[in-house]
Amino acid sequence: MTHIQLRTAIPGPRSLALNERRAAAVSRGLAQASPIAVRRARGALVEDVDGNVLIDLAGGIGVLAVGHTAPEVVEAVRAQAGELVHMCPIVANYEAYVELAEELNRITPGAFAKKTILASGGAEAVENAVKLSRAFTGRAGIMVFEGAYHGRTNLTMAMTSKYALFKKGFGPFAPEVYRLPAPNPYRPPGGLSVEAGLAGACDNLDHALIAHVDGSGLAAVVIEPVLGEGGFIPVPAPFLAKIREVCDRTGAVMVVDEVQSGFGRTGRLFAIEHSGVVPDLVVSAKSLGGGMPISAVTGRAEILDAPHVGGVGSTYGGNPVACRAALAAIGLLRRPSMLAEAARVEAAVRRIFDALAREVPAIGDVRGLGAMMAVEFVKDRATKEPWPEIVLEAVRRAAARGVVIIRAGLYSNCLRFLPPLDIPDDVLEEGLLAVAAAVREAARALEARG
Amino acid sequence: MKGDALIERRQAAVARGVANAHPIFAERAHGVRLRDVDGLEYLDFTGGIGVLNVGHLHPRVVAAVQEQLARFSHTCFQVAMYEPYVRLAERLNALTPGGFAKKTILLTTGVEAIENAVKMARAFTGRPAIVAFTHGFHGRTLLGMSLTGKAGVYKQSFGPFAPEVYHAPYPYPYRGWTTERALEALGDLFRTVVSADRVAAILIEPVLGEGGFVAAPVDFLRALRRIADERGLILIADEIQCGFGRTGRMFAVEHAGVAPDLVVMAKSLAGGFPLSAVVGRAEVVDAPAAGGLGGTYAGSPLACAAALAVLDVFEDERLLDRAVAQGGLLGARLEELAGRFPRIGEVRGLGPMLGLEIVEDPATRVPSAARTRRVLDLARERGLLLLRSGTHDNVIRLLAPLIATEEDLERGAAILATALADALGDDQP
Numbered sequence: 099m100t101h102i103q104l105r106t107a108i109p110g111p112r113s114l115a116l117n118e119r120r121a122a123a124v125s126r127g128l129a130q131a132s133p134i135a136v137r138r139a140r141g142a143l144v145e146d147v148d149g150n151v152l153i154d155l156a157g158g159i160g161v162l163a164v165g166h167t168a169p170e171v172v173e174a175v176r177a178q179a180g181e182l183v184h185m186c187p188i189v190a191n192y193e194a195y196v197e198l199a200e201e202l203n204r205i206t207p208g209a210f211a212k213k214t215i216l217a218s219g220g221a222e223a224v225e226n227a228v229k230l231s232r233a234f235t236g237r238a239g240i241m242v243f244e245g246a247y248h249g250r251t252n253l254t255m256a257m258t259s260k261y262a263l264f265k266k267g268f269g270p271f272a273p274e275v276y277r278l279p280a281p282n283p284y285r286p287p288g289g290l291s292v293e294a295g296l297a298g299a300c301d302n303l304d305h306a307l308i309a310h311v312d313g314s315g316l317a318a319v320v321i322e323p324v325l326g327e328g329g330f331i332p333v334p335a336p337f338l339a340k341i342r343e344v345c346d347r348t349g350a351v352m353v354v355d356e357v358q359s360g361f362g363r364t365g366r367l368f369a370i371e372h373s374g375v376v377p378d379l380v381v382s383a384k385s386l387g388g389g390m391p392i393s394a395v396t397g398r399a400e401i402l403d404a405p406h407v408g409g410v411g412s413t414y415g416g417n418p419v420a421c422r423a424a425l426a427a428i429g430l431l432r433r434p435s436m437l438a439e440a441a442r443v444e445a446a447v448r449r450i451f452d453a454l455a456r457e458v459p460a461i462g463d464v465r466g467l468g469a470m471m472a473v474e475f476v477k478d479r480a481t482k483e484p485w486p487e488i489v490l491e492a493v494r495r496a497a498a499r500g501v502v503i504i505r506a507g508l509y510s511n512c513l514r515f516l517p518p519l520d521i522p523d524d525v526l527e528e529g530l531l532a533v534a535a536a537v538r539e540a541a542r543a544l545e546a547r548g
Numbered sequence: 549m550k551g552d553a554l555i556e557r558r559q560a561a562v563a564r565g566v567a568n569a570h571p572i573f574a575e576r577a578h579g580v581r582l583r584d585v586d587g588l589e590y591l592d593f594t595g596g597i598g599v600l601n602v603g604h605l606h607p608r609v610v611a612a613v614q615e616q617l618a619r620f621s622h623t624c625f626q627v628a629m630y631e632p633y634v635r636l637a638e639r640l641n642a643l644t645p646g647g648f649a650k651k652t653i654l655l656t657t658g659v660e661a662i663e664n665a666v667k668m669a670r671a672f673t674g675r676p677a678i679v680a681f682t683h684g685f686h687g688r689t690l691l692g693m694s695l696t697g698k699a700g701v702y703k704q705s706f707g708p709f710a711p712e713v714y715h716a717p718y719p720y721p722y723r724g725w726t727t728e729r730a731l732e733a734l735g736d737l738f739r740t741v742v743s744a745d746r747v748a749a750i751l752i753e754p755v756l757g758e759g760g761f762v763a764a765p766v767d768f769l770r771a772l773r774r775i776a777d778e779r780g781l782i783l784i785a786d787e788i789q790c791g792f793g794r795t796g797r798m799f800a801v802e803h804a805g806v807a808p809d810l811v812v813m814a815k816s817l818a819g820g821f822p823l824s825a826v827v828g829r830a831e832v833v834d835a836p837a838a839g840g841l842g843g844t845y846a847g848s849p850l851a852c853a854a855a856l857a858v859l860d861v862f863e864d865e866r867l868l869d870r871a872v873a874q875g876g877l878l879g880a881r882l883e884e885l886a887g888r889f890p891r892i893g894e895v896r897g898l899g900p901m902l903g904l905e906i907v908e909d910p911a912t913r914v915p916s917a918a919r920t921r922r923v924l925d926l927a928r929e930r931g932l933l934l935l936r937s938g939t940h941d942n943v944i945r946l947l948a949p950l951i952a953t954e955e956d957l958e959r960g961a962a963i964l965a966t967a968l969a970d971a972l973g974d975d976q977p
Contacts, residue, residue, distance in 0.1 A: 123652060124633070125653040125834060126834045127836035127838060128841055129838055138618075156627050159626075159627060167618075167620060167621060171621075179617075183821065184596045185596050187566055187568070189933070190584075191554065196558045200561045214562060214563065218656050222659070251689045252663060252689065266837065267674075267835075268667045268840070272711075389620075391848050391851075403565070405706075407565060407567050408567040409565045411567060413599060413658065414814075420822070502628055
């Protein structure tokens with residue numbers, strides 16, 4: 099049985115009609131990865147307003163590790179929506195906020211005393227991590243990395259490294275942000291070996307403490323353990339350990355941005371666990387809420403407690419309904435069987451796209467961890483010149499074949515897969531094969547065009 | 549007491565920097581009423597900081613959310629769109645002031661909407677600077693803090709702040725800033741600090757929220773509109789706290805007959821669900837390149853469904869009329885109280901967005917944060933939840949749901965009167 103059911107061309111007439119209304123009413127500044135309008139969704143399947151059923155390998159940009167409308171999450175939301183929908187934790191308390199904080203304090207890495215602050219969006223949580231670090235250290239400098247994505251607010255744009263898409267026209271940006279290259283095993287600088295590239299990146303960190311900012315000015319080092327928008331590049335464990343060492347040496351706060359890589363995505367609850375490195379602060383969002391808007395900063399109690407009373411917090415942060423959704427999602431993700439599912443996704447992506455790479459020379463790299471996998475496309479395997487056009491074409495053709503998928507990468511030249519962890523084998527296989535077919539088609543079409 | 553045990557758990561698990569106006573634990577709430585985990589009942593005149601103009605758990609909002617929940621709760625609009633987002637955008641375009649073509653972007657929080665309005669203004673004008681006002685509150689991200697005009701609570705230890713942000717005095721007649729003086733100061737700012745042709749936008753709350761419920765005079769807002777037109781800059785109204793009927797009109801700026809280029813909204817937009825929006829001139833909202841704006845959670849389907857229900861409630865339950873009536877009733881009660889207690893320095897606001905500025909001495913106007921805090925504590929003990937605001941934390945603000953009955957309002961006013969009597973009445977100045 100196939101799961102994709104197409105009743106019209108994609109987009110169908112009703113999706114097209116909504117697209118017209120969208121063009122008239124909504125800012126054109128928003129991207130549009132797929133042209134469909136959604137009517138309902140369950141697990142890894144999405145039905146559009148024309149009655150087409152598609153496989154969703156994007157998960158609303160990695161928000162749905164537990165899948166669309168997981169019954170446990172829906173029930174938690176339904177129940178809380180009958181009791182208390184909004185209170186604002188600054189005005190009065192509610193148990194769901196405290197319960198979620200306790201749970202996050204328990205499940206994040208590190209045996210020390212921990213505390214949590216909840217917010218609404220990933221960028222808002224990153225902003226809070228910076229506030230905590232600055233208040234704790236009394237220093238200003240924030241070190242980040244090339245390829246990083248931390249959000250779209252002014253400060254998090256400053257911390258984000260992709261200019262044309264995320265930053266152009268929106269500056270000037272926040273001061274005291276320092277950016278270094280991150281090791282990229284697929285693209286070591288200057289033709290170095292992977293090992294030499296990594297060693298160079300580690301040396302560069304020490305060098306930066308003289309060249310850019312020293313320990314007296316460094317408040318935090320912020321890194322995604324697996325670069326997200328940067329193209330699903332797992333940061334090598336020795337580099338993460340080097341950051342830990344630099345932070346220990348300087349007293350700066352080590353912050354890991356697990357917004358995309360956290361909550362089971364890589365087969366561990368947090369991606370940093372693969373390295374054994376224990377950060378001071380963990381920033382989480384996306385799959386934390388099972389589809390509801392919530393984010394968190396969790397970490398060392400003394401850092402969380404550094405700001406004065408009233409210095410942090412927000413009107414919506416830690417909405418009661420979103421807290422209950424998060425507790426339900428965490429309940430699902432903490433099942434050992436659930437985390438083990440991620441390896442299955444990795445194996446399937448590698449099997450199908452490693453095979454495809456023998457046929458399609460544009461596939462430069464197949465990489466990732468668990469259910470956070472990407473395929474990078476190049477015009478030439480030797481020069482590794484990025485080929486973003488083939489990715490756009492493949493995304494479009496995948497949609498036409500009934501799969502929702504999105505791009506990634508500093509050069510916008512990667513396809514990324516973010517399915518629910520427990521996506522059934524046959525759905526995963528069908529979706530990946532459709533994407534593979536779309537890639538094959540896109541390669542042929544672009545080569546024909548020259 | 550269950551509440552006490554929970555307070556201990558909060559202290560152990562949650563960052564201490566999150567303030568807590570009332571040390572109670574809410575269990576359930578409906579309309580104007582809230583019950584805590586120990587079974588105590590309160591009248592809620594906070595609305596979770598102005599989020600609940602339709603009251604807690606409005607049945608139509610809850611029903612709309614439950615229905616949406618059964619279909620889907622998240623796709624990310626940029627990945628795969630959904631009709632409720634577009635329908636809400638269409639309705640907001642029609643609802644905001646101004647006869648020109650409008651467009652919308654939906655986001656999650658108020659400050660995120662402010663950040664987006666700044667991005668649009670910069671992209672549209674190609675200019676860097678933003679002029680905001682003293683006492684203004686625009687959020688707690690780095691840029692939001694930079695734009696905010698209250699340093700003590702919101703900004704200390706979190707800088708350095710975003711560049712190219714300038715502040716002019718907000719017209720606050722009780723503290724000496726008349727419209728005339730404030731406009732002179734704005735002119736000086738343009739002459740001495742930042743040239744108007746480098747300014748992308750002027751950002752103002754038509755009624756100060758966290759700054760103490762001071763309404764900008766009509767003449768001031770009209771002057772800003774004129775300056776924006778003459779200098780080719782964008783006028784942004786931050787209606788996060790004063791919008792959605794809070795002042796008796798859908799948007800506070802309507803009282804001045806001014807159409808801003810961009811209106812920023814959040815809070816009561818979605819009846820308790822996290823949602824915000826920037827609505828305004830199509831060419832400004834469209835200025836950023838495709839992909840330049842966005843947010844994973846932005847315009848959550850559940851929150852869109854809630855907001856559509858809120859707009860229906862405004863129409864079907866005539867909430868704007870009720871807001872005007874609430875303003876009349878509470879305004880009269882507050883004036884009576886001001887007559888009794890000289891330490892009420894000023895009663896002010898717009899419609900039912902009413903505040904009482906509390907001072908030690910009406911002659912010197914020295915602010916009294918301590919007495920204000922005492923009023924809030926006494927009112928809570930007697931069953932009424934209130935909030936304060938103001939740069940000196942000495943303004944009692946009323947944010948009663950607009951669905952509150954006359955009886956609710958009279959009861960709230962009576963509790964407030966006894967709290968004021970005990971906190972301000974002794975040792976009359």
